[in-house]
Amino acid sequence: MTYGDRLRKRWAVVRLLPQMQRVxxxxxxxxxxxxxxxxxxxxxxxxxxxxxMFDGILIDRQNLSV
Structure with a gap:
């Protein structure tokens, strides 16, 4: 894990919506x-x-293919 990954904002405040959606x-x-x-x-x-909510997913953005 790089230093930049550790500094990433991981805690999100979300507003809950109907049908299991969120903003x-x-x-x-x-x-x-x-x-x-x-x-x-x-x-x-x-x-x-x-x-x-906590976003615990670490994604290697450089190796993602679109």
């Missing part, structure tokens, strides 16, 4: 930052459901 709202380096942001969003807009 990425913001990305963070630290879980605590993401959870704090999600808590603020829940207070500001209680009609939507916001959750924190």
């Amino acid at each position: 990425d709202v913001e990305w963070f380096y630290k879980y605590s930052d993401a959870e704090g942001y999600a808590k603020i969003l829940r207070r500001l807009d209680p009609q939507f459901q916001f959750e924190v």
Whole structure:
């Protein structure tokens, strides 16, 4: 794993939608930052459901063929 991979923002605040869909709202380096942001969003807009998710997939972007 390269240094750049370790610095990647892996914690996402997402808004949950019907039928198992989601919208990425913001990305963070630290879980605590993401959870704090999600808590603020829940207070500001209680009609939507916001959750924190971890993106643990490491992809070698240079070796991907489109």
